[in-house]
Amino acid sequence: MTSDLTENAARAHFETLYEYRPTGVWSAPGRVNLIGEHTDYNEGFVLPFAINRRTFAAVSLRQDNICRVASSFEPTVHQIELDAISRDAVGDWAAYPFGVAWALQQATAGNFTGFDIFIDSDVPVGAGLSSSAAIECAVAVALNELWSLGLDRRALARVGQHAENAIVGAPTGIMDQSASLLGETDHGVFLDCRDLAAQVVELGFAKEGLELLIIDTKVAHRHADGGYASRRAACELGAAALGVGSLRELTAQDLPRAAELLDATTFARVRHVVTENQRVLDTVETLRTLGPRFIGELMHASHVSMRDDFEISVDELDTAVETALKHGAIGARMTGGGFGGAAIALTPVAKISEVTLAVLAEFEALHYTKPDIFVVSAAPGATREE
Ligand code: ADP
Ligand code: MG
Numbered sequence: 001m002t003s004d005l006t007e008n009a010a011r012a013h014f015e016t017l018y019e020y021r022p023t024g025v026w027s028a029p030g031r032v033n034l035i036g037e038h039t040d041y042n043e044g045f046v047l048p049f050a051i052n053r054r055t056f057a058a059v060s061l062r063q064d065n066i067c068r069v070a071s072s073f074e075p076t077v078h079q080i081e082l083d084a085i086s087r088d089a090v091g092d093w094a095a096y097p098f099g100v101a102w103a104l105q106q107a108t109a110g111n112f113t114g115f116d117i118f119i120d121s122d123v124p125v126g127a128g129l130s131s132s133a134a135i136e137c138a139v140a141v142a143l144n145e146l147w148s149l150g151l152d153r154r155a156l157a158r159v160g161q162h163a164e165n166a167i168v169g170a171p172t173g174i175m176d177q178s179a180s181l182l183g184e185t186d187h188g189v190f191l192d193c194r195d196l197a198a199q200v201v202e203l204g205f206a207k208e209g210l211e212l213l214i215i216d217t218k219v220a221h222r223h224a225d226g227g228y229a230s231r232r233a234a235c236e237l238g239a240a241a242l243g244v245g246s247l248r249e250l251t252a253q254d255l256p257r258a259a260e261l262l263d264a265t266t267f268a269r270v271r272h273v274v275t276e277n278q279r280v281l282d283t284v285e286t287l288r289t290l291g292p293r294f295i296g297e298l299m300h301a302s303h304v305s306m307r308d309d310f311e312i313s314v315d316e317l318d319t320a321v322e323t324a325l326k327h328g329a330i331g332a333r334m335t336g337g338g339f340g341g342a343a344i345a346l347t348p349v350a351k352i353s354e355v356t357l358a359v360l361a362e363f364e365a366l367h368y369t370k371p372d373i374f375v376v377s378a379a380p381g382a383t384r385e386e
Pocket of ligand 1: 055071072073092093094096119120121124125126127128129130131132133135
């Protein structure tokens, strides 16, 4: 599952560039969200899992305060002194590893020195599979060990989020890092975004002969910034009007009152979040009792809610979902923030090629950009490779 090729590549690239052997290689996976969309910032529930696409970091500490990072993604070596790391001083992708080094120093005391890092990855960038968390978490586990900080996985998840918020400048939640650090083979990470309590839940996909297809529509998140901000604002407005701190505090029983108090659009946004939280809870319960073959309706209901109530789907995502279902997927939904990106389809192994071919044919018939379709499985979280 773990790609030896990539692990060896990171080590070899490190040696070629820096002309000495790295102390070790650490890796962290990307993630996909099985269910629970736009619930994180409403203090609700999510159920992502770590995937079998990883980012590898070959790392050594240095005697001085120089920090260098390089990646197979581009040829530049980025360099900075350890105590000079700030939002303004670092840019580009180097903000992720340097940001983690900065956030680790904020989080704890230690004997910090500079480092050399080489990054190699087979996590697709920008497909909604969180290549950013993969790079953060690979670097976080490496430096946590080499600097002897002793932070646990939950603390490291907060470090990754802090780096992304403060140094990269992206106001993201903690779901991605939690999945990348806490994932296990064939398990999901059930996360309560109010208190960050996390439990692993067996998915049972392998046992039941199921696989999760990613259908990357290649539609760049159109209007994503404005759309995301306006959805967040609607959720805050709804919560305030209903007298709660966050939509997490509401259940389906509150919806009739919400319908009376809110305008139609705000009500629809609130209904998505309230019902989506319940669908995450129902998915976890269903996985524990009946198994993964019974979560298909919940996945599709999630898609319909995002399409109709939250209004964040696009034609390509709807086409991917409906075509996959028509050709044998058990459940399918768009995943991620919306306005583009990827759909997922939980599919019996025997139906993988039929679903893949049908989606490709339908996209071609509609003159959509050719989608990228591949299978992912639930893989272990961040680890030291050697
Ligand atoms: P996502 O996390 O969904 O893939 P983001 O925009 O959050 O998308 O993060 C992608 C960014 O992370 C890239 O633009 C790049 O800056 C950085 N990144 C991810 N993986 C690597 C890598 N292997 N090498 C260099 N930068 C990377
Ligand atoms: Mg990201």
